[in-house]
Amino acid sequence: MAGVSLKCGDCGALLKSVEEAQEHAELTSHSNFSESTEAVLNLVCSSCGKPCRSKIESDLHTKRTGHTEFIDKTLEAAKPISLEVPKVAKESEEAIAAGSTSEPEEMVVPEVDKKLLEELEAMGFPTARATRAIHFSGNTSLEAAVNWVVEHEADPDIDQMPMVPVNRHVEASKPSLTPEEMKLKAQELRMMMRKSREHSRLFLHT
Template sequence: MAGLSLKCGDCGVLLKSTEEAREHAELTSHSNFFESTEAVLNIVCTTCGKPCRSKTESDLHTKRTGHTDFVDKTLESAKPISMEVPKPDAELDEHADTSHSSQLEEMIVPEVDKKLLEELESMGFSLARATRALHFSGNASVEAAVNWVVEHEDDPEIDQMPLVPANTKVEAPKPTLTPEEVKLKAQELRERARKKKEEEEKQREREREKERIRIGKELLEAKRIEEEQERKRLIALRKAEKEEEQRAREKIRQKLEEDKAERRRRLGLPPEDPAAAKPSVPVVQEKKTSLPIRPATKAEQMRECLRSLKQNHKEDDTKVKRAFQTLLTYIGNVAKNPSEEKFRKIRTTNPSFQERVGSLKGGIEFLELCGFEKIEEGEFLFLARDKVEMAVLNSAGSELDSAIKNPYFGIL
C-alpha cells in the first residue's frame, strides 16, 4: 500500500507532504522521517466547516465555539504522498534573486489605519503588536486584527515593530478563524481591557485618596502652626501693651511730681523730702469702757435677722408675713420630724422657695442661724441630723410667732 503521510520518528506527528516535513524539521530539529500508511486526520465541523487535524484541535474548537458535531473525512481526502522534492525552475531563481535584492532596499514601518490602531491600543495591545496585527490582517477590521493575534500569539517577533520595503506592498493573509470565534475572542479581549482600565482607575483613585490625605495633614499642620504663631503674636502684643501702659503711667507720675514741685517752688515752699513718710489714714483710738460687753445670744441674732428682713421689705407687708409663716413651717416640720431628711433639706433653686424666702434679704440667713448649711455649691440648704438642736428650733419658733403676731415688730 502506498504511503499516505510522513511520520516523524522523534515525536510521532503525521505530515501531509515533504514541504510540511521540511518545515517541521526546521522548527524542531527532528530529522527521522519515514513513510506511513496512516492518513492525516481530517475532522470537519458540520456547523462551520472548519477542518481539524487532531482530536486535540477539535476539542479546542468545541471549547471556543460550542460546536460539537464533526464528520471524519480522512479517507476521502487521503492521497498517496510524493517523496520527490520539486526543483526550482528559472522563474523561482529569478524570484529568489529579486527577493535577495529587495532585502537591500530601505525598510520602513507600514502604514495602518490609525482609528483601528487606537481601538486596539485601548483594548490593551502594545503599539508594535497592534501595528503588526493590522498590517498583516490588511487593515480590514479590529476583528481581523484580533484573529491574527490569536493565531500568532507564540511568534517570537510578535511584539516587534514590522518593517517592509519602502516600495513593496505586503499581501495580508486571510483569517482562518470563524466569525463566531473572532467575535468571542474580541469580546474576551475587550473584557480584559475593561478590567485593566478599571484596575488602573482604582489604582489612580487610591493614589488620589493618598494625595488628599497627605494634603489634609499638611493643611492641618499649617493651620496649627498658624494658630500657634497667632497665639504668640497676641501674647507679645499684650506684653507690649502692658509695657506701654506702664511707661505711660510712669510718665504721668513723673509729670505729677514735676507739677507738684513747680507749685511748691511758686509758693516759696522748700522741696518735699522724699524720705518723709506720710500717714495714710488717721488712727482713731477706741474709747475704753469699764463695762463688760455681753455677746448676743442666738435668739437675739434671730430677732435682729427678722427685724432686718422686715425693714428691708417694709413696702410689702404681705410678703414679709408670708416669709415669716414659711420659715415657721420649715422650723415646725423639722422640730416635729427631726429624723425625716426631706424636712431637713431645702432646694434653694425651687421657684416657690425663691418667691417666699430666698429672694428676701435675711431669709436664708435666718435658716443658717437655725443650723442649716449650704451644700452642693449652694444648691441645697441642709440640716444634719446630729446638728438638730431642739432648743434653737423652739427659740426660732418663738421669735417667728412673735414677729407674726406683734403689730409693732420691727417698728420700735
C-alpha cells in the first residue's frame, strides 16, 4: 500500500503533507520523518462538522461542546502522499531567499532645505552642487554647505546630483535663521568664498 502520511519518528505524529511536516519540524525541531501507510485520523463531529485528527482532539472537543458523536472519515480523506514540495511554495521561498539582493535598490535625489538651496543658487552655485553640499553637510546651515563646497571643490563628481536609496529619502530639517540673519550670513559667506578663492589662486601661483 502506498504511503498516505508522513510519520514523525521523534513523537509519532502523523502528518498529511510535506508542508505539514515542514511546519511540524519548525515548531518542534523534529527532523526524523518517514512515509507511513497509517492514515491521519479524521473524526468529524456529527453535530458541528469539526474535524478532529486524534482521539485526544475529539475528547477535548466533547469536553468543550458536549458533542459526543463523530463520524470516522479517515479512509475517505486518505490519499497517497506526495513527497514533492509544491512549486508555488518553492518559487516563493526562492523569491524570499533572493530578496533585495537580486533587485537593485531604487535611488532618488535627497530632499534638501529649499531656502538653503535658493540661497546657494543666488550665490552662483549650480543646483546639483548646491544640493550635494546641503545634503552632505547634514541640511544644517548655509555656512556648513559653503564650507563643504570649499573642502570638496576639487571632487570630480561635485557637479553630479547626489542620489540616496528611497528608504532614506527623508524630509529635510528646516533652518532656524530669520530672513535678515540669512542675508547677513550670505554676505559673510560670500566674503569667505572670495578669500578662499584668493587663497587658492595664491597657493597655485606659488
